[in-house]
Amino acid sequence: MSDKLSPSTKGRKILPVGHYRGLGVWNVAFLFFLYMPIAVLIFYSFNANRMVMLWGGFSFKWYIKAFNNTAIQDAVINSLIVAFFATVLSTAIATVGALVLARGGNFRGKTMSLGLITLPLMVPEIVTAVAMLIFFAAIGLNWGLGNVIIAHVTFCIPFAFMPIRARLEGMDTTLEQASRDLYASEWETFRFITVPLLMPGIIAGAMLAFVISMDDFIITLMVSGAGSTTLPVYIYSMIRRGLSPEINAVSTLLLLFSITIVTAYWVVSKKTQTKTVH
Amino acid sequence: MSSWLPTNPSSRRWLGLAPTYLVIGIFMLFPMIIMGTYSFMEANPYGGVKPVFSTAAYIQLAWEYDLDNTLIFNPGYLKIIWRSIELSVMATVICLIFGFPVAYYITLQPENRRNFYIYLITIPFWTNLLIRTFAWIIILGRNGVIELPLLSLGIIEKSLGMMYSDGAIAIGLTYSYLPLMVLPIYASLEKLDFRLLEAASDLYASRLAIMTKIVIPLSKPGIIAGCILVFIPCLGAFIAPNLLGGGKKLMLGSLVQFQFASARNWPFGSALSMLMLAVVVIVLILYARGAKKSTAGEKATES
Numbered sequence: 001m002s003d004k005l006s007p008s009t010k011g012r013k014i015l016p017v018g019h020y021r022g023l024g025v026w027n028v029a030f031l032f033f034l035y036m037p038i039a040v041l042i043f044y045s046f047n048a049n050r051m052v053m054l055w056g057g058f059s060f061k062w063y064i065k066a067f068n069n070t071a072i073q074d075a076v077i078n079s080l081i082v083a084f085f086a087t088v089l090s091t092a093i094a095t096v097g098a099l100v101l102a103r104g105g106n107f108r109g110k111t112m113s114l115g116l117i118t119l120p121l122m123v124p125e126i127v128t129a130v131a132m133l134i135f136f137a138a139i140g141l142n143w144g145l146g147n148v149i150i151a152h153v154t155f156c157i158p159f160a161f162m163p164i165r166a167r168l169e170g171m172d173t174t175l176e177q178a179s180r181d182l183y184a185s186e187w188e189t190f191r192f193i194t195v196p197l198l199m200p201g202i203i204a205g206a207m208l209a210f211v212i213s214m215d216d217f218i219i220t221l222m223v224s225g226a227g228s229t230t231l232p233v234y235i236y237s238m239i240r241r242g243l244s245p246e247i248n249a250v251s252t253l254l255l256l257f258s259i260t261i262v263t264a265y266w267v268v269s270k271k272t273q274t275k276t277v278h
Numbered sequence: 279m280s281s282w283l284p285t286n287p288s289s290r291r292w293l294g295l296a297p298t299y300l301v302i303g304i305f306m307l308f309p310m311i312i313m314g315t316y317s318f319m320e321a322n323p324y325g326g327v328k329p330v331f332s333t334a335a336y337i338q339l340a341w342e343y344d345l346d347n348t349l350i351f352n353p354g355y356l357k358i359i360w361r362s363i364e365l366s367v368m369a370t371v372i373c374l375i376f377g378f379p380v381a382y383y384i385t386l387q388p389e390n391r392r393n394f395y396i397y398l399i400t401i402p403f404w405t406n407l408l409i410r411t412f413a414w415i416i417i418l419g420r421n422g423v424i425e426l427p428l429l430s431l432g433i434i435e436k437s438l439g440m441m442y443s444d445g446a447i448a449i450g451l452t453y454s455y456l457p458l459m460v461l462p463i464y465a466s467l468e469k470l471d472f473r474l475l476e477a478a479s480d481l482y483a484s485r486l487a488i489m490t491k492i493v494i495p496l497s498k499p500g501i502i503a504g505c506i507l508v509f510i511p512c513l514g515a516f517i518a519p520n521l522l523g524g525g526k527k528l529m530l531g532s533l534v535q536f537q538f539a540s541a542r543n544w545p546f547g548s549a550l551s552m553l554m555l556a557v558v559v560i561v562l563i564l565y566a567r568g569a570k571k572s573t574a575g576e577k578a579t580e581s
Contacts, residue, residue: 018472020379024383027395035402040413041409052416093298097297104290107291116299123310123558126535127551130313130548133538134313135312218517222538236408239412243415254405255409262400
């Protein structure tokens with residue numbers, strides 16, 4: 001990097017202004033701290049031994065066991081159902097909300113609306129969980145997985161909202177104006193100009209909502225009844241029953257799933273960034 | 279023309295925002311109001327509440343009834359609240375010390391490398407918190423990744439007992455929310471004008487002075503935002519104290535969960551949640567005030 005440009009005196013490099021010795025090492029140590037637990041978890045999922053920490057040779061047997069575990073299968077199906085509905089509904093709600101807040105100009109109640117939309121981010125998760133539990137109990141709503149879906153839609157809204165709003169604010173409005181000048185109706189302009197341009201933001205928002213829903217644990221733990229266990233809640237019950245490499249195997253799969261989606265999100269948002277520059 | 283849409287811009291706005299208001303209003307804001315009223319009711323031993331006004335839940339925070347029905351001071355819950363604050367502050371400070379140099383290092387990198395580092399730092403944030411905390415049981419636990427080699431090499435003779443301690447909880451909390459510290463600091467450092475540093479250097483400022491007098495003051499908004507983003511979830515944390523503290527070293531979050539899951543004291547759980555909300559509101563008000571002051575200050579210096 002810039003080290004090559006800096007002159008050397010007596011073999012000791014003079015760092016350019018603003019650079020400090022040891023920063024690079026610190027950064028590597030930081031990334032090690034961040035990824036070491038994940039690596040350890042994945043490593044031990046291939047342990048043939050029953051005891052998680054005693055290495056007994058390489059094996060896929062815990063993955064096979066996890067795949068054949070019907071309780072895990074049910075939990076995965078529940079998680080996917082919840083995440084599907086939470087993603088579709090929260091993205092739709094966030095999209096119309098973002099259109100108003102990014103394009104509606106200044107109006108009374110704008111700050112309040114922004115505050116409401118980001119409320120789930122501000123309140124500690126356990127408080128949200130408890131409030132929803134009380135609410136469902138108070139009105140006697142007992143829809144099983146339906147309760148979980150309602151909770152997930154609610155806290156996924158701000159996550160879907162953020163990328164959509166960012167995209168709207170960075171979008172050029174001249175195409176929409178041109179379309180209107182050429183006698184396209186308001187609906188046609190929206191359908192054929194605004195929506196396609198906004199699509200990368202909507203996809204990014206949907207991906208974040210999906211990951212957040214798949215990963216949620218505390219709120220789901222509190223509002224889910226018997227029969228509506230999602231994968232993280234099931235993993236928690238496994239941990240409480242005692243350590244087993246099977247937990248590592250399921251966890252590894254869930255981790256890789258999230259990492260794949262976030263990486264896809266990253267690629268999508270990076271592509272759209274370069275597109276807007278050119 | 280889409281005739282079903284109202285033409286009046288104001289009604290359109292509210293039509294677009296209606297779903298948000300309905301969902302977050304009904305399923306989050308309204309439940310929080312119910313929670314507030316529940317905190318002023320009597321507990322029903324079978325779960326739920328008896329609709330009778332009572333301040334027992336708040337009294338229970340610091341006092342208990344003796345056998346002869348006199349109130350005596352009981353600091354048990356206050357200790358848990360204090361420990362939650364202590365551990366949250368500790369985790370926030372460790373995150374700051376750990377995270378600031380990294381955020382600064384990233385700003386020194388060329389553009390594409392910066393994006394890659396930010397990607398690496400955000401990845402753990404989007405993965406399951408429960409699983410990431412579980413990994414620390416394998417690392418810190420009895421015969422875990424740290425202990426086993428030390429034991430087999432004979433450096434230590436018995437288990438270090440790292441698990442189920444405040445230290446383990448602090449590590450878990452730090453690990454959980456580290457990305458939330460780095461990202462806002464990076465966001466404010468990214469806008470840093472490096473010509474300022476060169477000017478300071480030309481005027482014989484030392485490296486230390488450049489850091490403490492220019493870089494740190496200019497990244498203050500990011501530092502404060504990062505501290506808030508780490509502190510608030512730490513205060514309500516449930517997973518780290520439960521898995522790494524063994525459920526015995528309670529924190530506010532796990533204490534609240536306990537009131538609903540096992541103790542069946544909903545009013546007390548609600549009162550604890552209200553307390554947590556009050557702390558969050560105070561922190562956010564202080565933050566908003568500070569932000570207002572600093573923008574007012576900037577405007578004053580500009581003119």
